[in-house]
Amino acid sequence: MAITLRKITTIPTLCALLLALIGLLCVGEAWTQGPGYNEFGRLASGLFYLKTGDFSPFHVNPPLTSMAAGLPSAALGAKSATRADLGISNFARDEFDTGEFFIKNNRENNRLLLFWGRLCCIALMLLGMALGARLAGELYGGPAKIVFLLLAGFSPFYLGHGTMVGPDAASGLFAVAAVMYFRRWLRAADLAGAFTAGLALGVAELTKFTLLILYPLFPILWLLDRLLAPAPRRFKIGRELGQFCVLIAASFLVINIGYLFEGTGQRLGDYRFETLLFTGCSDRQEIPSAGGNRFSMGNRWERALGRLPMPLPKNFIQGIDTQRYDFERGIQSYMRGTWSEHGWWNFYLYALLLKTPLGIEALFLLAVLCTFFFKKVNAPCRDELLILLPGITLMVFLSSQSGFSIHSRYALAALPFFFVWTSKLGRLFERPAAGVPGRGTRAVRFLAVFFLTAGIGSSLAAYPHNIAYFNDLTALIPTPEVPDIPRQEPRTRLSAFLDLGSRHAPRHLLDSNIEWGQTLGDLERWCRKHPEVQNIHTLLSPHDYPIDQTDIPARLDSDLEESGWYAVSVCELYGSQTHTGKVAHAFRRITPVTVLGNTIYIYHLTGDDYRLLRKLYEEIRAREKEKEQQTDKK
Numbered sequence: 159m160a161i162t163l164r165k166i167t168t169i170p171t172l173c174a175l176l177l178a179l180i181g182l183l184c185v186g187e188a189w190t191q192g193p194g195y196n197e198f199g200r201l202a203s204g205l206f207y208l209k210t211g212d213f214s215p216f217h218v219n220p221p222l223t224s225m226a227a228g229l230p231s232a233a234l235g236a237k238s239a240t241r242a243d244l245g246i247s248n249f250a251r252d253e254f255d256t257g258e259f260f261i262k263n264n265r266e267n268n269r270l271l272l273f274w275g276r277l278c279c280i281a282l283m284l285l286g287m288a289l290g291a292r293l294a295g296e297l298y299g300g301p302a303k304i305v306f307l308l309l310a311g312f313s314p315f316y317l318g319h320g321t322m323v324g325p326d327a328a329s330g331l332f333a334v335a336a337v338m339y340f341r342r343w344l345r346a347a348d349l350a351g352a353f354t355a356g357l358a359l360g361v362a363e364l365t366k367f368t369l370l371i372l373y374p375l376f377p378i379l380w381l382l383d384r385l386l387a388p389a390p391r392r393f394k395i396g397r398e399l400g401q402f403c404v405l406i407a408a409s410f411l412v413i414n415i416g417y418l419f420e421g422t423g424q425r426l427g428d429y430r431f432e433t434l435l436f437t438g439c440s441d442r443q444e445i446p447s448a449g450g451n452r453f454s455m456g457n458r459w460e461r462a463l464g465r466l467p468m469p470l471p472k473n474f475i476q477g478i479d480t481q482r483y484d485f486e487r488g489i490q491s492y493m494r495g496t497w498s499e500h501g502w503w504n505f506y507l508y509a510l511l512l513k514t515p516l517g518i519e520a521l522f523l524l525a526v527l528c529t530f531f532f533k534k535v536n537a538p539c540r541d542e543l544l545i546l547l548p549g550i551t552l553m554v555f556l557s558s559q560s561g562f563s564i565h566s567r568y569a570l571a572a573l574p575f576f577f578v579w580t581s582k583l584g585r586l587f588e589r590p591a592a593g594v595p596g597r598g599t600r601a602v603r604f605l606a607v608f609f610l611t612a613g614i615g616s617s618l619a620a621y622p623h624n625i626a627y628f629n630d631l632t633a634l635i636p637t638p639e640v641p642d643i644p645r646q647e648p649r650t651r652l653s654a655f656l657d658l659g660s661r662h663a664p665r666h667l668l669d670s671n672i673e674w675g676q677t678l679g680d681l682e683r684w685c686r687k688h689p690e691v692q693n694i695h696t697l698l699s700p701h702d703y704p705i706d707q708t709d710i711p712a713r714l715d716s717d718l719e720e721s722g723w724y725a726v727s728v729c730e731l732y733g734s735q736t737h738t739g740k741v742a743h744a745f746r747r748i749t750p751v752t753v754l755g756n757t758i759y760i761y762h763l764t765g766d767d768y769r770l771l772r773k774l775y776e777e778i779r780a781r782e783k784e785k786e787q788q789t790d791k792k
Contacts (some may be wrong), residue, residue, distance in 0.1 A: 169300035173291055173307060180311035181284055187622040188276040188321040192678025195670070198268070199257030200323045201275045204228025205238045206256055211418045212241060216253040217477035218484075219325050222364035222416060226282055227275030227323040236271055237263040275323050283320050286331025287311060290574050293338035294581040297537045297545065301584030305610070309521075309577040312614045314513060318625035318676070319567045326567040329366035330574040333548065336362040336369075337575075340376060341544050343405065344383050347394075352401035353408050360412025367481050368571045371555050372548070377402070379544055386540040410469050421472025427454035427464025429472075431479045433486050442487065485561030492668045492733060493563060495639025501563030506556050509566030510573075512659070512666055516629045517613025524605055525580045532602070535585040542579070549575030565670045620660070623755040626672050628659035637665045660756035664732040673729050677755035681725055684754060694723040697730045697742050698758070724761040731759065744774040 203216035204224030209232065213221055231238075239259040244252045261268050287310050294306040310316060310331070320327035339358040343351035359376075362369050380402065414422050430449030431437050438452030438460070439445050453464030468475060488500045493508065502508075511519070528535050536542060552572035583606045586599055620627040663672050678698070685691055730742040748767055750759040763771065 169295075169303055173288075173303050176304065176307045176311060177284055177288060180287070180307070181280065183311075183317060183621065184280045184283070184321045185277065187317055187624065188273060188280060190622045190679050191321065191676040192680070192682070193269070193272055194322045194324070194675040196253065196257060197323045197675070198261055198272065199253035200224045201227045201231065201272060202238065202256040202260035203253045204275070204323075205231045205236060205260070208232045209238050210241065211420060213417055213420055213471070213473040214241075214252060215244065215256045217473040218253075218480045219477065220364045220366060220413075220416070220474065222361070223279055223282060223323065223325045223328055225416075226278040229278055230274035231260075231264075231271045234267075234271065234274075236260070236267075272323070276321060279323050279328070280321060283316065283327045283331060286328055286335060286574075289335035289338060290331055290578060293334055293341075293545075294578045294584070296338070296341075297541050297578070298535070298582045298585055299588055301587045302581035303584070305581040305584040306577055308610060308614060309518065309580060310574060312617050313518075313573070313577075314515070314617045314620060314624040314627035315567065315570055315573065317617065317621065318623075318627065319570065319670070319674075322674070322676075324567075325366045326570040329362070329369060330571045332358075332362040332365055333369050333372065333552075333571060334574045334578060336372065337544060337548055340379070340405075341541070343401070344380065344544075347398055347401065349401055349404060352405040356405035356408025357412055359405065360409035360416070363409060363413055364416040366571060367478055368552065368556065368568065370478070371551060373406070375548060375551055376405075379547060382543055382547075383540045386538075386543070388538065413474060414469075414471055417471035417474055419471065422470065423467040424472050425464065426466055426468055426475075427451055427461065429453075429475060429479075433479050433482045435482060435486070436479050485559045487561065489562035489564065491563045493666065494637040495665050496637075501560040503557045503560050505560075505563035506553060506566060506569045509667060509671060510569055512628050512632050512635075512663075513566055513671065514629065515613035515616040515627075516631065517609045517611070517616060519613075519629075521583065521606065521609040521613060522576065522580050524602070524609060525583055528583060528586070528602065532586070532599070535582045537582070545575055545579045548572075549579070566667065567670055623676065623757070625670070625674055625676050626660050626663070626756045628663040628666075628672070630659050632659040632666055633662040635666070639665075657756060663756070664728055668729050668733045673727055673757040677757040680754040681758055684752075684760070691723045694725050696725045698725065698727040722763055724763060726759045726761065728757045728759065743778055744771050747774050 200216060200219075201224070204221065204226070205228035206215050207213050207221050207225050208228050216224060237260070239256050243259055244255050264271060287307060290310060291303040291306045294302040316327055336355070336358040339351070339355040343355040359372060362372065380398075429436075429451055431451055432445060432449050434440070434442065434445070436452060437445050437450035438456050439450060451464065453460050455461075456464075491498050491501045491505075493502055493505055537545075549572045552575070553569070556568055556572070586603050586606060616629065617624065617627065660672070681696075685694060724745070726742050726745050731746055732743075745759065745761060748761060748763075748771065751762050752760045754760065761767070
């Protein structure tokens with residue numbers, strides 16, 4: 159039977175084809191990317207969970223994505239650490255030791271096992287995208303599904319971090335799915351809908367602790383939905399309250415199943431915490447080395463709470479404390495050329511401004527204009543709030559956690575909500591019978607197609623190095639500190655234009671925003687193509703990788719060869735504050751032979767280069783000593 163063009167172009171078929179294309183792009187990037195920082199730790203922790211039922215190693219994150227990544231390793235009999243190998247404690251970040259054990263004891267196939275683990279995480283992400291597209295369709299019609307998949311599937315964030323073992327990509331997509339099933343319960347108000355919504359919420363909570371914000375948010379959304387109902391109807395508060403309790407109980411059940419009921423029922427007062435919030439201490443110096451607990455030593459109300467058995471697993475609660483510890487103690491952070499001992503409230507907004515394609519940003523602004531001038535593209539007000547309020551709340555919550563500002567990928571928890579909301583532009587492409595006003599729509603349709611195409615094209619131009627993607631605003635926005643931009647000759651005029659944002663990116667952001675180990679695969683392939691490079695000295699972010707690496711010595715003396723090859727990470731060129739890192743800073747004034755993925759700079763030092771490097775380094779040290787003297791005087 160002949161397949162007609164009309165059948166091929168139906169919305170479900172187009173969605174299936176788009177998901178297949180997105181999947182292929184993700185698989186390609188997963189194959190070419192090097193192992194991300196601590197990615198083996200996440201994979202090995204998932205394998206450890208599956209083999210032991212002990213969720214201690216990486217309890218700073220819920221276990222869903224790590225367990226999914228560990229499934230192929232478990233099926234293929236990969237070697238895993240034991241609890242005795244790790245010496246696990248409540249506060250230790252044991253995933254680092256777990257990952258190191260995995261690499262050493264599965265050296266023959268650890269790279270392949272990592273790839274299979276990535277495929278499982280990609281499958282989770284594609285499932286989340288399919289559910290997000292379904293919600294977009296329920297709110298804004300069939301074409302909105304296509305718009306959502308184009309926005310999410312070709313986003314540099316998802317093509318980059320979504321193809322690595324990690325929870326960030328799945329978290330926002332499953333949060334959207336939880337809201338979709340919550341909305342269905344709000345419309346039906348039946349017990350089955352409440353139970354299903356609870357299951358979806360529980361799955362979302364197994365991806366990232368950030369989504370705990372949904373628990374206080376759902377009652378607010380429930381109340382707003384009932385207040386904004388279009389027709390007055392009897393609000394059966396007792397029945398719906400009972401169903402809401404079923405929803406929460408179902409989510410707790412899923413969380414416990416995810417943790418295999420490990421430690422469920424332990425009294426709150428029996429835990430040992432290390433944060434000010436849960437110890438009740440006013441200063442970090444007061445917290446005992448073995449941990450404290452305000453629910454065992456606080457006032458009578460706190461002690462009463464401490465006697466209650468917890469309906470959640472031990473390492474779920476312990477993980478919340480460990481995650482908060484990082485924000486309370488603060489971590490050295492970098493933004494706009496400036497280092498700080500804490501973060502900034504506007505970090506995530508600033509990162510999204512620079513790391514989102516300009517076409518997609520313009521499309522979002524177009525959706526804002528259409529919301530006011532093409533009101534029939536909108537969903538009912540209570541549905542709009544169901545999408546916008548979670549996204550805004552998550553962004554506000556993330557921005558309020560300013561103990562450190564390092565990873566823009568945390569914003570992936572909120573980003574899909576804005577993709578769903580922007581997908582309302584799909585209504586512009588429905589037939590006039592759908593109620594979309596005809597006047598002026600042709601120009602708006604053209605702008606929507608143009609912006610969407612430009613955004614997707616910009617993202618694909620960076621493939622397969624999407625983690626390092628930055629838009630052209632990066633080159634235009636000034637920064638208080640203007641470090642030297644490493645000199646490099648563009649391959650072509652087109653590459654000079656496409657790489658403009660990434661070349662200026664280090665002025666603005668570092669770490670996982672630009673380099674997370676993904677270009678190490680390019681370095682390995684480059685070394686194979688250049689057999690004349692017998693030995694390459696590297697100064698990279700800490701990764702375990704099968705290249706014969708010799709770090710640049712801590713000091714420029716006779717131990718540094720006067721000629722040789724050097725591979726220096728962009729995070730070391732700009733970021734490291736160690737003495738060895740200061741050596742890398744001097745490289746910024748030397749023209750590299752080539753740049754791999756906009757993140758690894760390859761240098762070939764000759765005698766003249768070496769003498770220049772020494773001179774530049776001595777200048778750097780002289781400036782540092784001058785700053786130290788000025789600080790001492792103050």
